[in-house]
Amino acid sequence: MTKKIILLAAMTAPFMIAAQPANAEGDYSAKAIEVFKKDFQPRGQASIDRLAEDGLQAICNRTGNNPSPQSAKQLEADQMSSIKHPADGKLMGDWKEGEKLAQSGRGFTWTDDPGLPVGGNCYNCHQISPKETSYGTIGPSLYQFGKLRGTSEEIQKYTYNKIFNAKSYNACSEMPRFGHVGALKPEQIKHLVALLLDPESPVNK
Amino acid sequence: MKRLIAGMLGGLLVMGGAAAQTDKKPASKPAAKPAAQAVQAAPAAEVKDAATLEFEKFRAEMEDSNPAELFEMKGEEQWKAKRGPKNVSLAESCDLGKGVGQVAGAYVIHPRYYADANAVMDLERRVVWCMVEKQGFKFDDIAKKPFADSNSTPDITNLVTYVATHSKNMKIAVPLDDPKVRDAFETGKAMAAYRAGPYDFSCNTCHSGDGKRIRMQQLPNISTPEGAIKGVQGWPGYRMTGGVMLTHQWRMTDCFRQQRFPQPKYASDAIANLLTYMIGTANGLEYKGPGIKR
Incomplete structure (x- = not known):
């Protein structure tokens, strides 16, 4: 915790x-x-x-987003320790559901209805599927993310953890902590993992 | 005029759609590239997309018939008319740093420090101060609905547009050698770096690097003069989306909405500090007057 x-x-x-x-x-x-x-x-x-x-x-x-190496390590371990994994232990869901989540940028602003589901905001900052040409460039391109990395258990875990809490790998990452703040549930993060890793996802075609 | 704009905008959207089609090609190519290179293969961020180029061309063509002129004309009437509980005009009572009633070159010397208000004020804040102190309007009445929507445009927006028009093609000259203004600049700079809220965002998350975008929206890098002027240019501006005239204060407020922060108070130190940082960083560069925004 x-x-x-x-x-x-x-x-x-x-x-x-x-x-x-x-x-x-x-x-x-x-x-x-x-x-x-x-x-x-x-x-x-x-x-x-x-x-x-x-x-x-x-x-x-x-620290201007640049904590000492010891401090960064401690923060990252602390963030990592609160990551929750899906009950069934599986980390890859349905890439089509992931694509829908990735498209939605809604949630948490003062004009958003707090009763409605929150989106993944992914395309705001990342290139992902080549079919979506309106994408942001604040984060790196995720095109061919899985094709370049495979779908090993280790990669699945890394991808899941990164979306759940990007600060668990990089203490002052610009990326929000989607799982940590409750914006996305473990089940939804699984779908995003699939969007990035599933060989059937357009990301990896 | 509205119909003309709508027609041209329609054409623009079609062009934008066509541009999106051609954009697809580079994205589907790098399949055969080695790992490290392919990850870097996102199109060069500095390159403007075709839709942006088309919009800039359109904006240039519209310059002679900018809808902002309608608001400017209203603003001029309101500047000169005796109004408010005290029945005085701003033209005979309001000092925007160039002497009472003078508007020429006033927009580009803001934010600045006013001893009579003991505050650093951006232009909009200063005009509000004059409306309250000189004309007797109530601040809370103005702050209740400070920005335009598709139903109505507040007087303050007309007035700001009028004043801004009279700084067209002038160089930005925020008096940063004034210690109070320098203090606002440094505080604004620190505010821009402050991360908080559910998404850990600061202003700098989006506005401290060159060539960044959210979706297709270009983001000005406010930490450099060349970037900061892009954040200043075109405000106040006529926004095609919704057909409303909006001020730089509105832009700052909506940024905080997207940052998932609570709302900055209207005409506050918070906004004045941030505008001092942004506009002050653009010092020496030319302001082109009220603009047109997507």
């Missing part, structure tokens, strides 16, 4: 800063948090507690 350290410390940072030697950058990150607290308001499902960092976010924020 990952400890969700809601860093109250960050919110009271001005007091800490006063006791520390002057550090311009530190001053401004503390000031930035003050402004977020003062000038943001809840709307729809986007409650104000979303502004508070969890332990991992706090360390990434304070």
Whole structure:
């Protein structure tokens, strides 16, 4: 179980800063948090507690996304330890279901109905199936992901874990922790694993 | 005019569709490539897709009849008319940093610090301040519906569009040598790096690298002058989707929606800081006036 350290410390940072030697950058990150607290308001499902960092976010924020190797290792192990696997132990589902999830970018914004299912947001940032030409480039291309890596148990586990919690391999990865935050359920992540690894998926054709 | 725009947009969408077809080719090719290379085989991100190029051509053609002009004209009337509980005009009371009533070159010198308000203000925030302090409007009434939708456009949007028009083809000149403005810039920069929320996103997740996209939408890299100017250009802008006139404040607010954050308050320090960082980074580059957005 990952400890969700809601860093109250960050919110009271001005007091800490006063006791520390002057550090311009530190001053401004503390000031930035003050402004977020003062000038943001809840709307729809986007409650104000979303502004508070969890332990991992706090360390990434304070190290410019570049924690020390020891710290990174510890964070990654901590994130890894909370990954939940599907009850039946199988990690590959139906790639067609995975494609539908990959297409949907909805969920978690203040205009999204919290009662509706959340999408995988995959095409927002990644090239995946060659049939979809409207894809983002924030993340690497996943075209031929499985063709290049095979479908070994190890690769399946890596792919599943990466989608469940990308921070379990790279502490300050830009990629959201879809399983960790409950955006996607294990059953849905299985479908995305299939989209990337199944030899029948258009990704690997 | 609306019909003309709709017609041209229709044509544009068709062209965009055709472009998407031709885009398919490179994606289906790299099958035979060795592993490491094929992973890198995503099309060069810097290259603009055909739909974007078509839109830019269309935008250039539309420049002489930009729908923003309609809002600008309304804004001019509202700037000059005696309005509000105090029955004064902004033209005779509002100082945008160039002297009372002066609008020429005012948009490109914002955000800036105002001693009378003791705050760093982006242009929209400053006009709101004038409406409240000089004309006697209530801030909460303005903040209740600060942005346009397909039903109505608030006065503040017209006013901002009017002022912005009078900085067309002028160089951005945010006074970063003013310590208060510099402070807002540094705070805005730190805010842009702050990761939080369910998806761990910061502004920089999307806006700190060159040539990145979400789906087909190009993302300006606000950490460089060349990128930051792309984030400034075209605001306030007439958005084809929905046919509404929207301001830079609206753009910032909608970014936070997509970041899965709560909502920034209207005309707040938060937005002024971020705009100081973004517009200040674009200092020295030319602002082309109100634009047209997809």
